[in-house]
Amino acid sequence: MKLYQPGDTSNAICPDCGKLVSTTFAYRDVPFDDGTGVVKGILAAVCDECEAVVSIPAQSTPAIRRAREAADIPLEVSIPAPEIEIIDAAAYRIDPDATTRLRKSLFAFYLQRLRHDESAAGMLRREFETWNAAKIEQRNRVGKAVRIPQRRLSFKISPKTDRDVQWLMKAIGMNKTDTVRSVIMEIERDLLAPKAPNGLRHLQDIAAVVNA
Incomplete structure (x- = not known):
């Protein structure tokens, strides 16, 4: 598994821009897809044009899982x-x-x-x-x-x-x-x-x- 660091760069399709963009890895608060909560301060690939979170690297998955468990009722x-x-x-x-x-x-x-x-x-x-x-x-x-x-x-x-x-x-x-x-x-x-x-x-x- 490749481990990314803040400031690393990559390319990805930005859903907001609708095109292939350059991205920079940074720590962001990311909402769950179903809108039930937010995972705080995880490393994510951020669009260099609109600053939207474009993708989440595998190394951030454990933090998402812990946040999801905390959001359970x-x-x-x-x-x-x-x-x-x-x-x-x-x-x-x-x-x-x-x-x-x-x-x-x-x-x-x-x-x-x-x-x-x-x-x-x-x-x-x-x-x-x-x-x-x-x-x-x-x-x-x-x-x-x-x-x-x-x-x-x-x-x-x-x-x-x-x-x-x-x-x-x-x-x-x-x-x-x-x-x-x-x-x-x-x-x-x-x-x-x-x-x-x-x-x-x-x-x-x-x-x-x-x-x-």
Whole structure:
């Protein structure tokens, strides 16, 4: 990997000028492409004509990654302990060697699937209420009070995934905790209830990338 120094020169296509220009490497604050934040003081190739940032050398990638991680949004909810076990059991079924990172990827995958299937999202609240009522009834049949501890589900999500969470909350009219629980319900029905889940091979491919 070539390491550039401030003052080094190069040539690149400037999108603002619309042509090949000479550039000079300098430290600049560079916004993320999606407008969700800024990475401060990284080395970049700057157009000598309009001073726009034209390209980012590979040596600045770690700083961008750290800034991106800092821009992630925490998602924290307190849910019944068995529902934490659901998402962990689903992750284990996908990949027995999976780390807790797969929790977030699995959650984001199901959010995206609901986002692209509005009919399924439209039925989600009613299905969740039925699912939740069945679990309460099951506990009541034991004949004595069953204490179910609460556990915290916590991970950092990208601004895009956070927008998906906000969209689903609005679409089904539930608070964040029950919205997260409804996604976990979908995961249980898809990956734990069937003997041979559909789409398992695809999720195993995702896990291979997440755990690389």
